[in-house]
Amino acid sequence: MGENFxxxxxxxxxxxxxxxxxxxxxxxxxxxxxxxxxxxxxxxxLVPLLEVVVPIPVVAMTADAAFLSAFFLYSxxxxxxxxxRRLMAVRLGVVAVAYASTSLAVLVGESLRxxxxxxxxxxxxxxxxxxxxxxxxxxxxxxxxxFGAVGxxxxxxxxxxxxFFFMAGLPAMGAFIGSTYAYVMQVTATxxxxxMALTALASVALRIVERHRxxxxxxxxxxxxxxxxxxxxxxxxxxxxxxxxxxxxADIDWFKSVNxxxxxxxxxxxxxxxxxxxNTLSWPGLAVARFGGxxxxxxxxxxxxQDAHTLAxxxxxxxxxxxLGRIGIDSSxxxxxxxxxxAAGDHTIHDAISRADRxxxxxxxxxxxxxxxxxxxxxxxxxxxxxxx
Numbered sequence: 001m002g003e004n005f006x007x008x009x010x011x012x013x014x015x016x017x018x019x020x021x022x023x024x025x026x027x028x029x030x031x032x033x034x035x036x037x038x039x040x041x042x043x044x045x046l047v048p049l050l051e052v053v054v055p056i057p058v059v060a061m062t063a064d065a066a067f068l069s070a071f072f073l074y075s076x077x078x079x080x081x082x083x084x085r086r087l088m089a090v091r092l093g094v095v096a097v098a099y100a101s102t103s104l105a106v107l108v109g110e111s112l113r114x115x116x117x118x119x120x121x122x123x124x125x126x127x128x129x130x131x132x133x134x135x136x137x138x139x140x141x142x143x144x145x146x147f148g149a150v151g152x153x154x155x156x157x158x159x160x161x162x163x164f165f166f167m168a169g170l171p172a173m174g175a176f177i178g179s180t181y182a183y184v185m186q187v188t189a190t191x192x193x194x195x196m197a198l199t200a201l202a203s204v205a206l207r208i209v210e211r212h213r214x215x216x217x218x219x220x221x222x223x224x225x226x227x228x229x230x231x232x233x234x235x236x237x238x239x240x241x242x243x244x245x246x247x248x249x250a251d252i253d254w255f256k257s258v259n260x261x262x263x264x265x266x267x268x269x270x271x272x273x274x275x276x277x278x279n280t281l282s283w284p285g286l287a288v289a290r291f292g293g294x295x296x297x298x299x300x301x302x303x304x305x306q307d308a309h310t311l312a313x314x315x316x317x318x319x320x321x322x323x324l325g326r327i328g329i330d331s332s333x334x335x336x337x338x339x340x341x342x343a344a345g346d347h348t349i350h351d352a353i354s355r356a357d358r359x360x361x362x363x364x365x366x367x368x369x370x371x372x373x374x375x376x377x378x379x380x381x382x383x384x385x386x387x388x389x
Contacts, residue, residue, distance in 0.1 A: 008186075008190070009042075009045045009186050009189060009190055009193075010042040010043075010045045010046040011042075012190060012193065012194070013038045013039070013041045013042035013045065013193055014038070014039060014042040016035075016038045016193065016197040016201075017034075017035045017036070017037075017038035017039035017041075017042060018035070018039075019035070019197075019201065020032070020034040020035030020038060020197075020200075020201065020204075021035035021036075023035075023201065023204055023205065023208070026208050027208070027211075028204050028207060028208050029080055030077045030078075030080045030081035030204055030207075031077075031201075031204045031208075033073050033074075033076050033077035033080060034073070034074065034077045034197075034200050034201075034204070036073050037069075037070045037071070037072075037073030037074045037076075037077060038070070038193070038197065040066050040067070040069040040070035040073060041066070041067065041070035041193070043062075043066040044063045044064075044066035044067040044070060045063075045186070045189070047059055047062045047063040047066060048063055057106050057107055060102075060106045060112075060115060061102070061103060061106055061107075064098075064099060064102045064103075064106075064115065064119050065099060067119055067123055068095050068098060068099055068119065068122060068123065068126075069095075070123075071122075071123035071124075071126040071127060072091060072092075072095050072126055074126070074127060074130070074150075074196075075091055075126040075127055075129060075130035076091075076130075077200070078127075078130035078131070078133075078134050078150065079130050079133055079134055081134075081200075081203065081204065081207070082133075082134035082137040082138065082143070083137065084130075084133040084134040084137050085133045086133075087129055087133055090129060091126055091129055091130075094122055094125050094126055094129070095122070095126070097122075098118055098119060098121075098122030101118045102114075102115050102118050102119050105118060113164070113165055114165075116161060116164060116165075117161050117162075117164070117165040120157050120158070120160070120161035121158065121161060123157055124153075124154045124157045124158045127150055127153060127154050128154055130150075131147060131150055131151065131154070134147075135147065140203075140206070142199065142202050142203045142206055143203055145199050145202075145203075146196075146199040146200055146202075146203045148199075149192075149195045149196040149198075149199040149200070150196060152192060152195060152196075153192040153193075153195075153196050156188050156189075156191075156192050157192075160184065160185060160188060216228060216229075217229030217232060219275075219289070219290040221268060221271060221272065221275075221290070222271060222272055222275035222276075222290050223275070224275050224278075224279060224288050224289055224290045224296075225287060225288065225289035225290075226289060226290060226291070227289065227291050227292070229289065230287060230289035230291075230297065230299070233287050233299075234287060234299055234349055235349070243301065243302050244302065244303065244304060244341050244342055245299065245300060245301045245302065245303060245341065245342045245349070245352070246299075246300040246303035246304070246305065246307070246308030246339065246340070246341045246342075246352075247297065247298070247299060247300075247308075247339070247340050247341070247342075247349070247352045247353050247355075247356040248278075248297070248298040248300070248308055248311070248312045248337060248338070248339050248356065249295075249296070249297050249298075249337065249338045249339075249353070249356045249357055249359075249360045250274065250278065250295075250296040250297075250298070250312070250315070250335050250336070250337050250338075250360070251294055251295050251296070251335060251336055251360060251364070252270065252271070252274060252294035252333060252334075252335045253333070253334045253335055253336055253364075253368040253369055254334075254368070255267065255270070255293070255294040258270055258329065258333065262328055262329050263328070265328075266327055266328045266329050269324075269327035269328070269329075270294075270324065270327070270329060270333055271290070271294060273319070273322060273324065273327070273333070274294075274296060274315075274319060274333075274335060275288070275290060275296065277315045277318055277319055278296055278298055278315060281298065281300075281311050281314075281315065283300045283303060283311065284301070284302070285300070285301040285302070286298065286299070286300055287299040297353065297356075299349075303341070304341070305339065305340075305341045305373055308339045308341065308373070309339050309371055309373040312337040312339050312371045312373075313337075313371045315335075315337070316334070316335060316337060316369065316370070316371055319333060319334065319335055320332050320333070320334045320369060334368060334369035335369070336360055336363035336364050336368045336369060336370060336371075336372075337359075337360065337363060337370070337371040337372070338355075338356040338357060338358065338359030338360030338361070338362070338363055338371075338372055338373070339356060339359060339371060339372070339373035340352050340353075340355035340356035340359060340373065359372045359373060359374075360372070
């Protein structure tokens with residue numbers, strides 16, 4: 001049974017390592033670190049099988065280096081995954097001191113007992129440092145499960161090595177393979193590796209999915225929602241909200257002239273300025289989106305027409321008075337706004353958006369740099385057109 005585990009564990013660890021490396025190809029650095037760590041651990045468990053052809057001290061020091069590398073990479077994966085303090089100097093110090101100590105235990109003391117104790121405690125310490133650095137950055141249930149799995153590995157490694165250290169006597173350096181300790185280590189390490197790998201894979205995969213979801217629903221230039229994100233948030237095709245909600249549509253005036261005169265880079269900065277102003281509106285549940293080009297929309301739930309008009313006018317005044325010299329624009333930039341609220345007869349929120357769009361068109365036709373919110377001023381039009389210039 002022990003020999004079966006001796007061959008099985010490196011295979012299991014290698015499979016996990018390859019799985020993480022495949023996931024890492026989707027742009028997740030933590031997955032690459034997990035993968036490299038599991039491959040190093042596979043080497044660590046494989047090396048002792050070479051005792052029959054390689055000198056025991058070489059085998060011991062190679063295995064120690066592989067395990068320290070594996071746990072250092074695990075700890076690096078954790079702090080990278082949670083964007084926590086890396087504490088690189090501290091963790092590298094643990095690795096250096098541990099490897100120097102295990103080398104002395106192998107080459108000078110010829111003590112398997114001290115070698116395993118020092119190496120295992122160092123591995124547990126590396127994970128503990130990463131856990132302490134990352135603990136406050138867990139935001140989901142799977143993150144907490146991952147911490148639990150890592151905690152299990154720390155506890156298993158620590159308890160196992162403590163029991164062996166105080167109860168094993170003085171085994172010879174070459175007595176590891178075939179020993180009870182080796183068998184117990186292989187069994188418990190398989191369980192720990194399985195639990196930690198599955199939870200880490202799940203956590204990494206969810207991060208990748210969330211990143212791609214966010215990328216698909218956010219405008220990369222401004223960080224605002226894009227059309228898809230806005231419709232997902234507000235509810236595409238959903239009925240208009242029962243409580244009165246306001247829609248503000250905005251369009252930068254003469255934006256083509258801004259691009260022609262100052263360049264597209266300056267135009268992008270101007271778009272960011274408007275986005276920043278809209279995004280700082282103080283209203284509960286505010287959702288702001290860029291629908292393309294210089295076109296913006298804001299959704300304000302539980303908001304009256306007067307309040308929405310005031311907020312839009314605040315943005316208009318702030319924009320027209322903004323000094324844009326720092327972004328290479330030496331003249332003021334203005335925007336026009338249309339404001340509407342949901343009505344009892346609306347079937348969807350898009351009915352209110354259509355009215356706000358027509359009000360925006362009216363603001364443009366009346367000279368720009370103004371807010372129009374009176375429904376009485378909107379001529380009847382067929383069809384829905386958003387953000388007309």
